[in-house]
Structure formats: structure tokens, C-alpha cells
Amino acid sequence: MKFELFIVFVILTLLLSCNSGNEKNVTADVEIEDTVFESPSTASGDSALYIRNKSLLWQIDSKGFKLQKPKVPGIDTMSAKNIIQLINTNYDSIHLDYVKTSHDTIYVHIPHSEMLTQRIGSTGAEIYMASATWSLTELKGVKYVNYDFQEGDHASPGVYSRNNFKNFQ
Secondary structure (H helix, E strand, C coil): CHHHHHHHHHHHHHHHHCCCCCCCCCCCCCCCEEEEEECCCCCCCCCCEEEEEECCCCEECCCCCCEECCCCCCHHHCCHHHHHHHHHHHCCCCCCEEEEEECCEEEEECCCCHHHHHHCHHHHHHHHHHHHHHHHCCCCCCCEEEEECCCCCCCCCEEECHHHHHHHC
8 A cells, every 4th residue: 555655646746747738737727635645654664755636536535445526526527638637647657548439438548557557556456447437437428448458467458337346436
């Protein structure tokens, strides 16, 4: 869990520093609440800081491991590319690319999936997939997310829906 929180911090830092400014800032009118916490000491004795970005995405509550609705309304009015940009901002070490939307399915690709499939553990991967799936299925008419990435120990590509994450409800 400690490592997963550190990864979230690293991902957020990278995404926030890589914003080219060419795309619309979907949160320009929304005040985003970032809270910095000191995490418990790591195995090496060092402590790390991480940021939990409370934004427009569906998130997993770290205490009860339950899905939480976005605190700020508006995700249901956003485009697929804007939701993916938010996902990438919140999980900056896992980059998600939009491929297409067809009927009731959105197709996405994770070009470098090692962080998701090998490094953040099964729980971290499931949290990411749950948050991304619930957020992307906020799109009008979208019920399924087709993930394309190289399979690993902790995550598998395929078609996911909200029903795949009932354990977080």
C-alpha cells in the first residue's frame, strides 16, 4: 500500500509537469483540492510525500476501499479525451491513450503497461482499473471499456464494465 501511494505521487508529479498547455484545461473553473500527506516510513526508513488529488474522477476510498462519486459534478458532460486526460493526471505513471468509441464501448490503450501489470501490485492495479472504468463509463452511452495492453501478473487486458468492480461498491 505504501509503494502504491508513492507511485500515485510520482504519477501526479509527472503528469502535472508535462502539461503542454495545448489542450483545454478541463478544471479551469473548478477548484481542485490537493492534500499532501506524509506516508508511513518505507522499508528503507525514508518517508515519502504523496498527493491525493480530489478531482472529477471516481476514486477508491483508501479507508474502506469503496468507490466514491466525484466530489465535483461535471464528469458526465466531459469528452472521452478530457476524462482520459484527468485519469492520466491522477495516475501519471500509467499513460492511457484514447483509441475510439464504438457503440457502447470505449477503446483505450496503455502503451507502457509495466507499472500497471508488474509494479503496483494486484490491489493497485484493481484500484486503477476500477477508477478508470467507472470514470470512462460516465460517458453518455458507454457501458464498457476495452483495455489494450501487454498482460502481466497484476492486470489483464480485455473488456471491463462497472460490474467487474462490485467488490468496491
